[in-house]
Amino acid sequence: MSDDDARFMAEAIALGERARGRTAPNPNVGCVIVADGTIVGRGATAPQGRPHAEAVALDDAGERATGAILYTSLEPCAHASTRGPTCATIIAAAGVAQVVAAIVDPDRRTAGAGLAALRASDVSVETGLMADQAAASLAGYLTRVALGRPRITLKLALSIDGKIALPSGESKWITGEDARAHVHLERAHADMILVGRGTYLADSPKLDVRLPGLEDRSPRRALLTRGEAVDGWEILHSPQDVFALRDVNDLLVEGGSATATAFLAADLIDRIIIYRAPIVVGEGRNSVGYIGLDAIADAHGRWRAAVFAPLGIDRLEAYERLRS
């Protein structure tokens, strides 16, 4: 693989990442088409999942797709749909010479059949380029296919000593403006946001996306509660209800402590994003309660440190659940 290959695939993944949070149940794929070393077509999965990224990119490229190379973050689909021909079919029909797919689609209906169909149509095929980066961007979709539920991210805004509020409940503001803006970016990339009944009653949060140009990206809202439905909110009676969620690749759990505890105790958190403020709170509200841990040794080996970066006056930390 050349540097150019990596550059084009990175562009494809970036296009797909921008679509994350509004393509479910379909994957947020990105695609670029390259002719004579120049990008001649770009595409990402459209909102609600159709058209697919490859179709958008082919439409963008037009006749320039003939003999070109198509880079896509996920294997082109091979399962027929009432909504149109498969991507493998239209790629071959457009005369694309080569397809470079970062990862194979684990969906049983494709799972290599897309690549096989391309090869059968004399399209050259490569896979594996920037597979980790593509899998990271498609984590929501991949989790749903593998585990039958969304990829679930827990967001916490914490002090150095792990507190989310004073004993009074005062939490405005643990973190600074940059961290709070970053939360809105995470929201824009979630299909659904969930809070507990306590947070709903205390803060009546809008959970909207307040970023210029992304206001229309505000995701569906859900409440974790044993109580009654609330207008405009979907209801989960327990964390296990995530297995019944439809059309959600990425679920963002925003708190509070009881909700975080319930999801962690059920081992239903795949990623923890922490906004860590350089303050000591001391006596205050804890971020997490009893999660079933009875020995320190059992706590180890579960989380992989993934991201550490400055974020305004705060720091961004991300941990990913290690599952064997």
Add this chain to the structure above:
Amino acid sequence: MSDDDARFMAEAIALGERARGRTAPNPNVGCVIVADGTIVGRGATAPQGRPHAEAVALDDAGERATGAILYTSLEPCAHASTRGPTCATIIAAAGVAQVVAAIVDPDRRTAGAGLAALRASDVSVETGLMADQAAASLAGYLTRVALGRPRITLKLALSIDGKIALPSGESKWITGEDARAHVHLERAHADMILVGRGTYLADSPKLDVRLPGLEDRSPRRALLTRGEAVDGWEILHSPQDVFALRDVNDLLVEGGSATATAFLAADLIDRIIIYRAPIVVGEGRNSVGYIGLDAIADAHGRWRAAVFAPLGIDRLEAYERLRS
């Protein structure tokens, strides 16, 4: 200043840093003497504070000091002592051509008088090279001169969610081997280590330095307690007793929670070192209790994030108290 100047000063500061924790009440100065671009003498303040770094380096250089440049992390002393002549005197007597001192000694007895004495003896003088790095290494001494007490470091071994132990008190081990080895390095650079009565009774900690070659660096031990003295331990009845400590530049507070809380509530912590393990504990013992904070806004602006680095399976975080 040339790259060479910075390299020689860095070497001087590194020599002084190695002596940190056993020179109090004297500063842990480092010194190199350079002739024709080559280091011909090295020195650091000796244990118990004498001889001074400059005297050691001059002794090391011998006749090669004539016409040489002397780099030192702190202004040479100018106050006469029954234990020998001043460093300014012996530097001039050795025929050193130029002195480069990182920072001026804030001790009222020197405070520029060392540099003035050198100039009066026709030794060329420069200051300010790598001043921040020198001040960081000499922080214990500088704090004692400025505030009349040691520089006080609080060490915490924490989970992601800020816990130091399970509800049962079990804390072995939150952090991994590399972090625990790093604690011993911090101990080696402290003049005194302090724990609370609870930690003493629960763990009867040795607080020794278990690192190859540094076993003799185990610092003095102190207990924070309202109770009686314990053989081999010095007693502090309250955090304010740090103002009465003799011959302590660097004090390391190792816990537990009540002790951390008492020192933070008294605003007597200058630096927090955190060993952060990639684990979630949930219900457990908090690292810090009520420190007098009644509004989140009051918690801000007090701590500067100084260090973030991977440390084995854990992460090292250091925060420094901002004082105006």
